[in-house]
Ligand code: SF4
């Protein structure tokens with residue numbers, strides 16, 4: 098522990114102003130503060146502060162994502178690892194470059210984005226798509242707004258949306274999960290395949306959401322544990338539920354938006370199914386298939402891009418849930434979660450504005466009496 | 467429920483715990499365990515070498531001196547006066563005036579065994595001000611000591627005092643419930659139109675019932691119950707909830723003030739001592755004390771065995787308290803407790819990755835450590851969930867950040883009671899409370915300017 102401290106102490110002068118490496122100061126600071134807490138003391142009241150800081154806050158999200166990563170690894174094999182690494186490397190590079198240019202601190206937000214983004218991709222995605230997507234997401238989804246805390250759109254979803262629209266043919270590399278007890282943990286693919294060659298197991302256009310449109314009904318249990326084709330982190334509802342429990346137990350995510358999304362989604366799906374059971378799949382199916390659970394637990398609850406007010410969160414969640422099921426059932430796309438979240442992000446400031454308007458009116462009236 | 471015995475100057479008491487000072491509870495479902503809350507008996511301390519009497523109390527300054535250096539004074543003799551009232555500052559003990567500075571009068575060669583000078587009998591209202599009991603009273607909305615002839619519309623008696631580490635009110639009540647109730651009756655006598663709100667927490671129901679029984683014959687005493695959550699015990703919030711307005715005279719008085727009043731009227735005693743606690747993670751012996759006003763803080767800290775590390779001494783609880791210079795300062799009437807924290811800025815390896823639920827293990831982190839770096843607000847909403855005034859601190863922060871005072875005002879900036887919870891909880895470590903205090907001051911200055919402009 099002491100020797101790490103010494104390393105930083107000996108390196109610090111090299112990053113001082115007017116030295117060669119001064120441009121990389123944010124990188125140095127971030128690395129140092131990653132290892133050692135900042136060690137500042139309070140100057141004004143309150144004299145103590147809660148020990149939850151932004152690093153711990155973001156780390157918790159990563160902890161909550163681990164079950165999904167493990168599930169993805171089990172179902173789709175080791176090839177998800179290079180995808181995650183690429184996402185972190187490229188996303189981190191963009192973040193560091195922008196921070197150095199702006200001479201600001203490196204924000205911890207990209208640690209979450211870097212993991213969220215690959216989990217929303219099909220398992221057989223070429224790495225260059227991953228790189229383009231995460232770079233686009235971090236830069237246009239976040240940095241141009243001023244960094245974590247000021248961004249309008251969820252960076253992971255922004256990147257996902259970009260590659261889905263720009264490279265649709267490369268975004269349908271679905272892989273059938275392994276059928277043995279070991280999933281695909283021991284499966285091997287040639288490395289060349291990471292750069293674009295299609296995996297032998299790849300199946301095209303056969304996610305449950307598409308399948309159900311052609312009349313096939315998958316097994317419930319398969320959907321629940323994730324034994325179906327789909328994006329890396331999305332298929333296993335079980336893993337997502339474990340993540341949700343972690344998020345809620347540590348008070349990282351606000352339950353309001355999560356609940357509103359799922360309830361409104363489920364209710365509308367049930368109503369549609371009730372009136373036209375032939376045309377629309379059942380609500381339970383919709384809940385377990387596709388990205389709704391993953392989105393509701395990890396994307397809708399993103400505090401930055403959602404509304405800040407509690408009432409706003411209900412409205413926001415409801416909006417996303419309703420739009421998702423409408424796109425799924427009536428739109429041309431099989432999955433609507435991505436567009437619904439982006440739409441929700443766009444509406445969030447407006448929702449906040451309206452809620453606060455009403456809220457302020459309350460204050461003003463109170464002031465008069 | 468309050469059993470006490472008095473032997474040889476030390477009070478030993480058994481009391482049913484009604485406010486649990488080992489946990490800090492606040493809105494939003496937080497329940498944090500604290501180490502070293504004050505416990506046990508109330509200790510009387512030996513006569514000190516010197517008393518440091520502060521010439522500033524709330525908004526008043528005792529500018530007119532009535533003694534000169536080296537003069538011998540009796541207990542209860544007036545030392546200085548301010549023209550508001552006029553109000554006097556009394557000598558808590560007999561002794562000799564040693565120095566007089568702009569801020570303090572320092573007494574030496576103290577003698578605690580002399581006959582005190584008595585209060586001249588008068589109406590209750592007069593006695594409050596002539597006995598020195600006014601140091602325990604302030605106006606809820608302005609924070610000032612009330613004017614001598616102002617008749618309050620309402621008085622809030624703060625039995626519920628929920629800031630962590632400060633004195634549990636039971637300790638104050640230990641004097642005797644009877645005496646407390648007689649004080650209440652005297653206060654209720656000030657005017658038949660003054661309503662006395664006695665603020666208790668739900669858990670203090672037994673106590674509340676006793677008070678209710680003892681004062682059944684007085685019509686203008688009313689009990690107010692609040693949930694046992696820090697922040698909700700703020701008198702201004704309660705007054706707001708009861709529909710009082712900022713331009714009314716609303717008083718707030720601590721149980722100590724009630725006792726002081728009872729003693730002044732019944733026994734003619736002047737207010738010369740106070741009860742307080744010294745506790746916090748950085749003391750080895752958290753303790754309640756009965757001390758004369760002006761008692762040196764340094765002596766108190768020594769008696770409580772402050773740990774051997776850099777410490778910060780705070781007047782009040784950790785949330786809303788103010789840092790105090792321990793040297794050459796004396797106890798004042800508005801101190802309910804001193805909290806001593808380790809002034810720690812050690813850099814810890816991989817601190818954010820520790821295991822465990824924080825709330826239960828928070829005692830390990832209870833120092834003046836900032837706990838993280840300042841970042842942009844991420845709208846996590848924690849601050850909203852804890853704010854006892856029901857504000858949106860993150861929204862206010864954003865408005866003040868771009869200097870939009872008008873909109874901040876309509877978003878309720880003036881309703882902030884500086885409880886400190888939002889800054890405490892903020893994951894981005896933003897100094898919200900400080901920003902709001904500054905914003906309020908700015909608003910006031912602007913209103914002042916515009917009203918001058920009109921005149
Ligand atoms: S805004 Fe902050 S300091 Fe003010 S009352 Fe709310 S929580 Fe307390």
Ligand code: SF4
Nearest residue numbers: 843844846847849892
């Ligand atoms: S607690 Fe801090 S980061 Fe969270 S919403 Fe409030 S001001 Fe923003």
